[in-house]
Structure formats: C-alpha cells, structure tokens
Amino acid sequence: MMGAPKISTAESAVMEALWRKSPLSAEEIAAEVAEPQGWTLATVKTLINRLLKKAAIGATPEGRRYLYHPLAPRADWLAAESKGLLDRLFDGRLAPMVSHLSQAKALTGDDIAALRKLIAEIDEEDAQ
Amino acid sequence: MMGAPKISTAESAVMEALWRKSPLSAEEIAAEVAEPQGWTLATVKTLINRLLKKAAIGATPEGRRYLYHPLAPRADWLAAESKGLLDRLFDGRLAPMVSHLSQAKALTGDDIAALRKLIAEIDEEDAQ
DNA sequence: CGGCGACGTTTACCGATGTAATCGATGGGC
DNA sequence: GCCCATCGATTACATCGGTAAACGTCGCCG
Numbered sequence: 001m002m003g004a005p006k007i008s009t010a011e012s013a014v015m016e017a018l019w020r021k022s023p024l025s026a027e028e029i030a031a032e033v034a035e036p037q038g039w040t041l042a043t044v045k046t047l048i049n050r051l052l053k054k055a056a057i058g059a060t061p062e063g064r065r066y067l068y069h070p071l072a073p074r075a076d077w078l079a080a081e082s083k084g085l086l087d088r089l090f091d092g093r094l095a096p097m098v099s100h101l102s103q104a105k106a107l108t109g110d111d112i113a114a115l116r117k118l119i120a121e122i123d124e125e126d127a128q
Numbered sequence: 129m130m131g132a133p134k135i136s137t138a139e140s141a142v143m144e145a146l147w148r149k150s151p152l153s154a155e156e157i158a159a160e161v162a163e164p165q166g167w168t169l170a171t172v173k174t175l176i177n178r179l180l181k182k183a184a185i186g187a188t189p190e191g192r193r194y195l196y197h198p199l200a201p202r203a204d205w206l207a208a209e210s211k212g213l214l215d216r217l218f219d220g221r222l223a224p225m226v227s228h229l230s231q232a233k234a235l236t237g238d239d240i241a242a243l244r245k246l247i248a249e250i251d252e253e254d255a256q
Numbered sequence: 257c258g259g260c261g262a263c264g265t266t267t268a269c270c271g272a273t274g275t276a277a278t279c280g281a282t283g284g285g286c
Numbered sequence: 287g288c289c290c291a292t293c294g295a296t297t298a299c300a301t302c303g304g305t306a307a308a309c310g311t312c313g314c315c316g
Binding site for chain 3: 049064065
C-alpha cells in the first residue's frame, strides 16, 4: 500500500552504490560509500538497516551474510524527488523552474544547447 | 561567513507568506499560513523565532510588537533549492533532469510547449 | 573444541524539525 | 493604579536523520 517512506540523503548514498552495482554485501557497500563520505562501517550498517525497514532494499542470504539489492529502480526515485521539488516550488511544472534558472543566470550555454537538442528529440518522438 | 542555515519546509510556509506581503505581524503571518497548514498561533511564533535565529527574516518594532520581513529574496531561495536538487541528482545540470522527466513521461504537452517557447526567448536575448 | 572474528541487530546520542504550551513583561481599559 | 489581554521569549517533547558503539551469534582457525 504505502509506496515510499522517503529515502534520506545519507541513505541515498547507499542506494546509489546499489544502483551502480548489485547485489553487494555490507562490506562492499561500505567500500563504495565510506570513503567519499568518511563513514565507518558501523554507520553504513545502520543505513542499510534503515533502508531494509523502509523496504527500499532487499537482502538475500549468501553464506553467512546478506547480499543487498535495490527494490525500486533509480529512475523512480529520481522522478519522485524531481516531482517533489517541482510541486513544492514551481506549482508542479517544469517550465517555471527553467525560466527561473534562466533569469538567475544559472544556465550555461551548454545547458541551453542541450535543452534545445532535447526538445527537438522529444518533438521528433511525438511526431512518430 | 555562513550564508544560509537552510530553511525547513515548515519554515518556508512562513517565508512564502512574507514574500507575498511584508512586513507582517506574527498575528498576520499566522492568518496567512495557519489555516492551510492547520497550525496554531504558538506554532507560527516558534517558526518565526527560528527564522529570526537563522537570520532569514528581520523584525522592526512597531508599537508593542514586531513586524517581520524577509532578509533574502525569494528568487535566491528558489535558486538555491533548485541548484541543490540538480547538484544532488543530476550532476548539477538541467538537461539531464529534463531528459529524465521526459523519459518518465512526466512532461505534458504544455510543459514541452512552454519549454520550447522559453528556449526561443532565451536564444533571442542571447542574440542581442 | 574453544575462542576470535565477522555479521547482522540493538541501542545510543545529538542536532534539526514539527508542533505546541507556558512564562514574563507591558501597555490599555476600567 | 491595577488587572488582563497580548506580545515575544523560553521551554517542552516527540520524531527523524546522521553518526556510531555495543551486543549477540555462529562459523572457522588453531
């Protein structure tokens, strides 16, 4: 029934590791995330447990330990987070955000170019 | 030194009220935000105080009470929040987010149209 | 075969946040 | 002049999130 008990930012680092490669053991996850974040193995274990309770990841026994894997695709999470921001700040619509960033001069020429290309591609798809 | 001690979501409701109209008294702010949120005056006062401590709003004495006003423009906040999401999820770039939303079919025709129009406008500005 | 080490599990603790009641000063009405 | 209503300020308390140590179990090495 309930979809997603919100993954916290610390937890999302673990998720990202598992989305990159899974299944992984706790040790392996720690190896992936501990260094950039400066976390101890204990911390990573806590995060893994919270994610298990949130049913964001699953565990399968492997010898005397578990291997963990994501239970939802990264795309779903990206979409939910993005939609959350758009809803919260921009009435749920993308254009106002882009407009705002543009006016705030927060877009590089590359960004604009990439956007233009995207729009063209989307239009093309639509045409088919 | 430190720029902005992060405005929480509850606090942001107060900020939004002040961005719509300021200066306002605590009572007036409460009138603006309490109803949709279901908050008591006490709660609003707490939020006001936390925002004062965070230096997100300022207060000027008016008779025997204060009138409050934002200390930073809403645009700055919008930009910071937006940039935060982009940095966290999309390598700081806008195009990947748009691309993602598009693939997730989270964009309506109107969104695309608005985007196309925006790009055109931005291009025009650049041209000048 | 007994202790050590690796695992997962439980507990801990602090700051932030959501939500609110209580306190202390103070000015205005009677 | 005094008491109450009204402000802001202080205190309260539960939950969540970040970060981590302590605990219990169980297989493996010696």
